[in-house]
Amino acid sequence: QKEVEQNSGPLSVPEGAIASLNCTYSDRGSQSFFWYRQYSGKSPELIMFIYSNGDKEDGRFTAQLNKASQYVSLLIRDSQPSDSATYLCAVAGYSSASKIIFGSGTRLSIRP
Amino acid sequence: DADVTQTPRNRITKTGKRIMLECSQTKGHDRMYWYRQDPGLGLRLIYYSFDVKDINKGEISDGYSVSRQAQAKFSLSLESAIPNQTALYFCATSDTGGRDTGELFFGEGSRLTVL
Numbered sequence: 123q124k125e126v127e128q129n130s131g132p133l134s135v136p137e138g139a140i141a142s143l144n145c146t147y148s149d150r151g152s153q154s155f156f157w158y159r160q161y162s163g164k165s166p167e168l169i170m171f172i173y174s175n176g177d178k179e180d181g182r183f184t185a186q187l188n189k190a191s192q193y194v195s196l197l198i199r200d201s202q203p204s205d206s207a208t209y210l211c212a213v214a215g216y217s218s219a220s221k222i223i224f225g226s227g228t229r230l231s232i233r234p
Numbered sequence: 235d236a237d238v239t240q241t242p243r244n245r246i247t248k249t250g251k252r253i254m255l256e257c258s259q260t261k262g263h264d265r266m267y268w269y270r271q272d273p274g275l276g277l278r279l280i281y282y283s284f285d286v287k288d289i290n291k292g293e294i295s296d297g298y299s300v301s302r303q304a305q306a307k308f309s310l311s312l313e314s315a316i317p318n319q320t321a322l323y324f325c326a327t328s329d330t331g332g333r334d335t336g337e338l339f340f341g342e343g344s345r346l347t348v349l
Contacts, residue, residue, distance in 0.1 A: 156337075
């Protein structure tokens with residue numbers, strides 16, 4: 123079983139709608155959770171991180187974490203064509219020696 | 235200039251050749267990582283280093299070796315390249331780890347093709 127799992131997509135969402143991206147992880151000791159966005163041919167860039175159960179909002183983005191279910195999600199409100207990209211979920215443990223493991227990514231396409 | 239610089243950006247080589255990918259950073263970060271990216275597989279961790287004297291294997295270290303020559307430099311070597319090592323390789327840095335795991339800062343990637 124892969125440590126971090128995502129649906130590869132593609133996920134197609136109409137412009138202005140809410141895009142919902144999901145991620146599950148296998149290590150119950152995981153403590154830090156990240157969402158990276160990667161445009162085609164570019165490097166990943168961090169868009170959200172979350173450590174505590176619940177929701178964290180930043181502009182149009184909301185990260186949701188449920189440690190009991192080992193589930194983390196990213197909601198994108200008012201989706202724009204510029205949101206079309208691959209979204210990578212990443213997970214790290216509590217220890218200062220923790221490595222950062224990525225999921226396979228979900229390709230999101232926003233249709234006008 | 236980029237904060238995390240990878241060289242070469244593109245390389246085509248033949249099976250059995252030794253290849254080195256180099257990464258240097260000006261961010262002053264202690265932690266450096268090498269990932270490879272294949273279509274549909276996301277980023278997979280090859281090796282990571284938390285300081286000059288600390289090197290750790292990641293998810294897929296077989297066939298690779300690394301050298302942390304200085305705080306700012308972290309090189310990835312393929313001693314005898316094989317075609318299934320054809321991929322896009324990313325170097326990344328971070329400032330901290332664990333609970334305070336900081337953002338990963340990525341280089342622009344090195345595209346390696348092994349014929």
